[in-house]
Amino acid sequence: MFGYYFNLAMLSLKRNKVLTALMVLAIAVGIGASMTTLTVMHILSGDPLPGRSTHLYYPQVDPTPDNSYYGHHKYPLPMMDDRSAVDLWSAHRADRQALVVDSAVKVRSPDSSLPLMMLGMTSTTADFFPMFGVPFEYGSAWTPADDAGHARVAVISSNLNARLFGGKDSVGKTLRLKDSDVRIVGVLKPWRPIPRFYSVAGGIGANGQGADPYAKPEDVFTPYFTGLEINDGNFQQYTCWGNPPVPGHLENSPCVWVSLWVELGSAAKASAYRDFMANYVQQQKALGRFQQTDTRMLDLMGWLDAEHVIPSDAQLQMWLAFAFLAICLFNTVGLLLAKFLRRGGEIGVRRALGASHRAVFAQCLTEAGLIGFIGGVGGWLLTLVGLWLVRRQQTPYSDLVHMDTAMFTMTIGLAIAVSLLAGTLPALRASRIAPALQLKTL
C-alpha cells in the first residue's frame, strides 16, 4: 500500500512543480538554519569527558578578606590562592586530585633547530593525566614522587613533538624551559577536550571574551612545583586583593591564581569532601588566615554551566533558528492545505470509490513525508553550507565545527518529523472532504 501511495505522491508533486519547490525550499531553509546552529551548540555544550565528568569536581574556597572582591560574582572566586590549593591537594582526601596553573614560558630544545618559542605551559600534578583520561603516544606521566621532588621533567603535546622532533619518540630528550633544562618523560596523543574544561576560570573576567575555553590544551606540562620554580616571575593572577610583592611571583601573595580538581567516585565521597572543605575553612578562620567561610564544589558540567562557557551568542542563534523553523512550518502547513484541498475532486472520487478516511489520510501524509525527506536532503546540504560559513568566521571554536553521524541522522529525522507534523492538519482536512459535494462539482 505504501508503494502505491508513494507513486501517487510522486505524481502529485510533479503536477505542481512550483508549489512543490516552494515547500521543499521552505523546509530545507528552516532545517538548514536550525541544524547549523544546533550542530554548533551540540559541539560547544558536549561533555568533554563522557562517563567521567560526573565524578570530577571543582572545589572553591574564599581566601578574600571581604566579599567586595567578588565583583559581580555571587560565589567564591573561581580560582584559589596557592596555599589553600596545596593544603587541600596534599590532604589527599579525594580519589585523585590535581593542581592546575597555566603560564607562558619560553621554550627551546637543544635537540632541535627551531628558534625560541613562547608557549603555554600547564603546571599540574601527576593525577592530572589518569584523572582526565589523557592519552599518551610515547612514555608516560610523571610520578607523585616527581611532584614531591620538584623533578625537572615534562610531558609535551603531540603538536609540539611534531614541530620539535618530527613526531618521533622524544622521551628522554631535553627541553629548555626559560633557563632550566627538563627531561621529556611523555608525549601525548592528539588531545583536544572541548571545551578545555580544566582551565575555563580565567575566561569570565571579560564577559566571557577573555581567555578562550575552546582553545587547544597547552603544549608543555610540568609538575606543579617544578613549573613554579622554573617559570618564576611569569605567573598571572586571576585577581588580587592586595599588591603581590613581586609581580609574577604569586606564592603566598594575596592573589587567586591556582585551580584544584578532585575525583570523587560516589555521592557519599563528594559529601564527605564537602565536609572536609567546610572543616578546612573553619580551621583557617580560627588560625586567622581566612575571614570568609563560603565554599562551593560543583561537578564538571555544573562548573562549565556556572562559568557560562557556552557563548550566549550561540544560544541566541539556536533559539532564533528554531523560531525560523516554526515559521517555515506554518508556511508548509498553509501550502500543503492549499495543495490537498485543491485536489478535492480527486479525493472525492477516491472516497466515492470506497477509500476510507484513514486511507486518504495515509496518502496525504505519505506525500507530506516525501516532501519532508526531499526537504531534509536539501536541509542537510544547506547545513553543510552553513557549517562552512561558521568555519570561515574566526570564532575560537570555528575549527571544531563539523557534522557527525548523529547530527546527520537528526537532520533527516527532524525534516521528516517537521513535515509530518506540518502534514497532519492538512491531511485531516483532506480526509474529511465530503465525496458527494465534490462529485457534484465535477
Add this chain to the structure above:
Amino acid sequence: MHFRHILSALGRHRIAVCLLVLEIAFSCAVVCNALFLIGTRLERMQRPTGVDERHIGQVHVRSVSATSPEAIMAQTRTDLAALRALPNVVNASIVNQTLFGHSFSASGVSLSDAPQAPTIHVTQYFGNAQLPDTLGLKLAGGRWFKLDEFVSDEQLEGEGATVPVIITRALAEHFFPGRSAVGKVIYAFGTNRIVGVVDRLVQPRDYGTAESYEYAMLFPVDLPYAQGTYLLRVKESEQRGEVIRSALHALKTDGPLRLVSPKDATTLEAARAKYYRNDRAMAWMLVGVCLLLLIVTAVGIVGLTSFWVAQRRRQIGIRRAIGATRGDILRYFQTENFLIATFGIALGMALAYGLNLLLMLHYELGHLPAWYFPVGAVTLWAISQIAVLGPALRASNVPPVVATRSV
C-alpha cells in the same frame, strides 16, 4: 471597500487564514527583535574610545635573557627615542595595556582610606609623558602630568605613595556628581590626588556594568618595555603598515636579543576589528535570518493567495461578468491581504513584546524601543502587499467568459 464581504469570505477559510496570520505574526515578532539585536550590536561596536584610533600602531616586545631592571629601563628609553626618530612617526610611547588587547589591569578605588569603604574596580593605564599625545586624548579639566611627577611602578605601589592621577569624565561624574573632580583625592595606590580629567578613555575590554566601560585612570609611570607595549602615532593613517614594519626592523636591529614578532604588532583599528568580530558576525547572521524570514513569509502569502485565486476563478468570472472592473478584483485581493496582514501584525506586536521580555530574562538586553513596532508593521504590510500583487493581478486577468463555463 466591502470589508464585511471580505471578512465573511475569509470566514470560509478559517484554517488557512489562521495559518497566514500566525506566520505573519511570528515573522513580525522575530524580525522586530532581530532588528533590535542588530541595533544593539552596531551601537556596541561604534562606542567611541576617546583615542585617535586611525593613527595608532602598537608593537609588543618581550625580553629573552634576564638583565638588570636598570638595563631594561635604559633600553626602553633608547627604543622610544629610536621609534620617535622613524619617518612619519609623530610620537611614541609605552603603555601597560592596550585597547582591545588581552590584558586588563584594574584596582579597587574608594573615596576614603577606611578599610570598609566601598570600592569599585577601575581599569588603570600606566604610561610615560608622551602617552596622552600619542593616544590623542583630550583634557576636559585640570592639567596633564608634570615631568617631575613620573615614577616607577614600584614607587607607585609602594607604602604611603602619593602619586597624582588623571581620571575620565565618566569616573569623575560617578565619584563627584555635579562637582569638579580636579583637586579631589581618591584612594587606589595610597593617596592619589586628581590633577586632570580626560574627556573620554575606555576600558581595554568590556568588564563589569555598561556604565563602567568609560571608567579609567591614568597614572604617571615610566614602564620598562618588558611590562608594556609600544604605541606609535603616525602622521597619515595610510602609513601605519609601513611605520610598523620599520619599527619592527628598528627594534630587531638595536639592543639585546628580544622576541619581536609581527604577530604582536598591529594597528589599533585591526585590534578593534578583531575584538568586535563576534558582534559583527552575529549582526550579519541576524540580517540574513531577517531576509530569509521575510522571503519565506512572502512565499507563504504567494502560495496561499494563488490557491485562493485558482479556487475562486469562477466567482471572479461571475463578478467580472456582472460589471466588476479589473481594478475591483485587484483591490479585493489587496484588501483581503491587508486585513490578514493587519491581524497578523497586531498579534505580532504582542508576540514581539513577549519575546523581548523573554530575551531580557536571559540576555543583557534593554526594552524594545517603541519605534521598532511601526517600522516592523510597515515592513510587513509592504512585504505582504508586494507578495499578493502577482496572484491578484492574475485574478484580475480572469476573463468574464469563465462564468459561462462549467469548470
